[in-house]
């Protein structure tokens with residue numbers, strides 16, 4: 001049998017999947033890497049850590065798969081979006097990458113709004129948010145001019161890893177869509193945006209489709225990963241575009257819920273005509289000519305990993321969450337908002353922070369753990385609510401990402417979203433989506449849809465429990481009030497953050 005590899009360069013770790021022509025996952029490997037928060041609101045990673053992690057993970061994957069290197073035909077990538085990697089004339093990073101969940105750029109966002117006016121939404125189809133790439137470029141130019149002086153081109157996280165494996169620089173459209181530099185509808189770098197900020201077109205890498213062929217592995221990359229130098233490399237896409245592909249969301253109808261470090265509610269859009277007035281993100285899909293709209297919770301899986309690392313260091317998620325099934329919906333009056341790094345949808349707010357409301361002496365660690373999951377899911381439900389109010393039917397949701405590993409959380413999602421939630425055989429949607437881009441690129445299937453018929457394998461379905469859904473519908477309104485009530489308090493606390 002022939003195989004392809006999907007590499008998912010996430011925020012917490014890189015995950016690699018070896019997938020056979022029949023869609024079966026033959027082997028998996030993963031490597032974690034650190035996240036640096038040197039100041040409040042800052043979030044950075046070392047691009048070299050991504051490369052080392054990817055190479056080691058691929059090496060483990062090829063070693064344990066027991067498959068001949070010549071049988072692995074293609075490889076593609078899924079990557080955390082928006083992260084700025086500035087490269088010098090020798091393609092070396094000039095500083096650490098500034099990530100999607102870094103919110104230092106509020107000042108630059110206001111500058112972008114002022115300079116572009118209505119073009120911001122009509123061309124880039126998105127508002128200026130701290131997490132996007134252009135504000136980060138402007139921040140480095142303003143605050144680190146000597147560093148910026150060395151930069152010749154910018155790329156996004158997975159593009160840097162692919163560059164190191166192939167020697168070639170590219171960016172795919174689905175990831176370019178999250179930079180605020182792309183004309184989304186015409187699929188080209190926007191001359192208007194580039195000239196407004198005096199950036200040369202050479203600062204942007206050549207654009208390709210997510211399934212576009214971009215070369216083969218270098219001799220060194222083949223040697224260090226155990227792959228063949230003949231393995232074909234396909235560009236890959238933004239992790240949410242790949243998550244959508246890996247969940248089979250290639251036409252309207254089914255919605256995606258992804259809980260990785262961030263959390264996402266995503267719907268397919270057939271063309272660029274939908275107008276959400278900037279309330280949700282609007283990006284190019286990894287399927288050629290497709291689009292998607294999505295709401296984002298900045299600290300979804302991150303809230304749970306923070307909770308575990310702070311209060312149950314070294315414990316597995318399964319042990320930490322073991323007791324939540326015995327607690328009724330509502331966590332005995334304990335409510336959590338997951339604003340640990342600020343929020344995006346529906347409140348684009350870099351100052352807001354999280355809270356536990358309603359603590360009393362009866363609450364155990366399991367109540368807190370359940371409240372964290374409920375708060376994350378309520379935040380995602382704000383996006384579900386927004387799509388429903390915009391006229392979309394949200395009655396079936398495919399759930400992927402690390403958060404989809406826990407069945408109690410999947411049931412909670414069904415109850416809070418009041419929709420059927422479907423989990424797949426393998427929760428690694430973005431990695432599978434990347435493998436599908438390689439399979440499609442290799443010509444195994446005439447379309448991504450045909451590939452999805454074979455590769456996307458629904459495993460379990462969770463239906464809303466009417467009583468729990470009703471209880472949550474009432475509590476959701478209380479959750480929604482917490483933002484407004486805690487906003488002035490957080491603004492007052494800002495002076496105390498380092």
Ligand SMILES: Nc1ncnc2c1ncn2[C@@H]1O[C@H](COP(=O)(O)OP(=O)(O)O)[C@@H](O)[C@H]1O
Nearest residue numbers: 010011012013260261301304305317402403406
């Ligand atoms: N067994 C589990 N049960 C519940 N949640 C989990 C489990 N394992 C991981 N997670 C959640 O998934 C997150 C990681 O998801 P992942 O999709 O790997 O993220 P990323 O792509 O951002 O690296 C963790 O931060 C955690 O919140």
Ligand SMILES: O=C(CO)[C@@H](O)[C@H](O)COP(=O)(O)O
Nearest residue numbers: 010011080081100260261262
């Ligand atoms: O910023 C966004 C989307 O706009 C995030 O969804 C990132 O793409 C990171 O994803 P994960 O690491 O959580 O998968």
